[in-house]
Amino acid sequence: MKMKEPQTEGDLADFLKSQASPVRVVGGGTRGGMTEREVLSTAGLSGVTLYEPGALTLVAQAGTPVAEIDQVLAAENQRLAFEPMLHQGLLGTDGASTIGGVVAANVSGPRRVQAGACRDFLLGVRFVDGSGTLVKNGGRVMKNVTGYDLVKLLAGSWGTLGVLSEVSLKVLPDVETQTTVLINDLDARAAVAAMAAALGSPYEVTGAAYDPATRQVMLRLEGFESSVAYRAGKLGDVVGRFGAVTQDADSAARWRAIRDVAVFHDVPGDVWRISVKPSDAPDIADRIGSGATLFDWGGGLIWACVPEGTDLRRQLGGFDGHATLERGSAETQRELGKFQPQVAPIAAITERIRARFDPRGILNPGLMTSPAEG
């Protein structure tokens, strides 16, 4: 299989300018992909190019491993606040996740509910579109309304509009400590109500998850030690009416497991990622039927593990939100489509945009369109 690994933005542009057949854009390859295609690797576009801790700004080439970025930030007591998931465990893949892949898939973890998603920390992008044209948008400053915001558009576009070459990110200070307040023995309805009370409190909860298997609600608090201790006490008061409250100081490991959906590692079945209005979560979970679930974002995110090949969207029917097939066979992905189909006017606009950015249809074609849309 021919693999191209451009070493510079110019290389990347040249490659795409002359490329006639579809490519699979690969960072670390940790999030799957259409393996029968020619690979375009971003490994040659790697390295942090600017880091200003006092300005909370980091600029890195798209092929830079996230682990490297984490290390650079940790040395200055800073971090990527949107805590991107590592997919290897869930998807059974190898490789090192790259920042370009994280941005392209808008990968965000439990803290998204309070701090924002990857796209909310993205300040600027440089990318090469499907015709080989280099485009930049945004920059490296937080306040930027100069023209249209293509930064948001590229985030979560899964390489279908262009191949990212460089991204600029807002980073945040790391925290001195964290703790997790646990509420024990709740059903889904009580759990979502408890999480709503927690997230609606002034105590800055930075993670709100529920595992139906353990019937446990988990609420994370982070910050300076005295602040965390104070807030844990207050939060306990707020949620005490929902059930027995305990605390877990070994918090970090717990949230990494939630971030990476450890409950579904080495467990058979397809995995779906469902974005919902939090108070709808118990109803949606009911509709999932014989399948295990994990609630994150206060109920706004449901991970579901269901028998292979299940058409979960049909099972769920209509709801305020969308369901993405996160883990499933290539055949299932082809049949059902990875992403929720869009309504006609939106699908038409999306198609027009895609056709202009990728006129020859070479950038992960078919990845984001549903079988019905074709």
Place this chain on the structure above:
Amino acid sequence: MEMPIPNPDVIARKARIVERLSVLLPPGTVIHDEMETRAYECDALTAYKCPPLLVVLPATTQEVADVLRICHQEGVPVVPRGSGTSLAGGALPTADCVVLGVSRMNDVLEADYDNRYIRVQTGRTNLSVTGAVEEEDFFYAPDPSSQLACAIAGNIAMNSGGAHCLKYGVTTNNLLGVTMVLMDGTIVEIGGAHLDAGGLDLLGVVCGSEGQLGVVTEATLRILRKPEGARPVLIGYDSNEVAGACVSDIIKAGVLPVAIEFMDRPCIEACEAFAHAGYPDCEALLIVEVEGSPGEIDAQLAVIKKIAQSHDPVELREAQTADEAARIWLGRKSAFGAMGQINDYMCLDGTIPVNELPYVLRRIGEMSVEFGLGVANVFHAGDGNMHPLILFDANKPGDLETCEAFGAEILKLCVEVGGCLTGEHGVGIEKRDLMLHQYTLEDLEAQMVIKDAFDPAWLLNPAKVFPLSVTQSRRFVPLSAA
């Protein structure tokens, strides 16, 4: 300021267009009397005025759809308008356009505290969104200075910010969903009460698209529980460099203030003369505000004060009471009024990487001498957004042009040091001709492709954002202009 030549064919059809709209819409919705349309001839960039062909003030999404459908059929450009507070000329009409104002649509549709969102009609003012939820101790975070008057529709169009954006983000970080009407009258929903896009993030590109992709009539906005309290501290320094270093150290210490405001000497002096807030005599003033419980506030301020002291301040003042806190903010909040007392002024809006502030202020000082116009600087030190306030005399011939030329040089400087042309106000008409200083033609083409997809006829607010020469082939050019 160049604007497209109005289409004489459209103007000639005015009576028919009025008729077609009036038949479909309730009485009073269509305003075509020349005296009445004058009220919509400009926004807050008052130097440029042009009465529109007519004004429509719909009360429902369906009425907006009807208006756009008819204008689309008739080939009439449409300029959407919120409260008309734009400082960039975003709502400036042309003589052949219909101004579509959403100010009648200002209801709260739903407030959901469990799911932490509020759904509003977008003609509602920014501050009244918080007003609708403050009894439950919630607030809507993006807080532009014009929040008493500006509309959510405009906030979405310009991706508005405010002083509290370091911690809470700007409009796009707090927008969950919209109901939007496309130029052909199609009504679409993007997003909702759930998080993240199910496909391409079209909501993210609609926000900040300056009324060029559709008319947003309803919005789902994130609401947050108010923190237990907040307290500011005022720090005065004898140099801009030292003030900048202090800010950098505060951030590196891991404290995330909710706001960091910077004012230079000309600004401090003007504010003091106007508001008598008791500001010290110094080169640079910082107001840093933190949030939390009283204990947490104390802890954060202890860190901040220690850092501030280490840089040898001229003054360090912590508010002990709500009154003292209000006094600390008083001068800063009256900055624009203070400048307006002295003279006419132009407020700019570039952004720079925060560590470039001392250099940029030095260069602005040099340019001030070159151009012969005074300038005072307000700066959101946490996020790099600058508001140079250039003083000029509108009655003095040539002064406005000199002021604009000075402003353009400042914005080019912002781009030069790695920043951008506009942090909050948007491009509108004001910075259209500077776009190629920040972006290449290919960069702009990638943006225009988005408008092609949403509004192929280029009828929605067509004269804004992009240089007219760059958009010419896409906009209708009347035959009689050839």
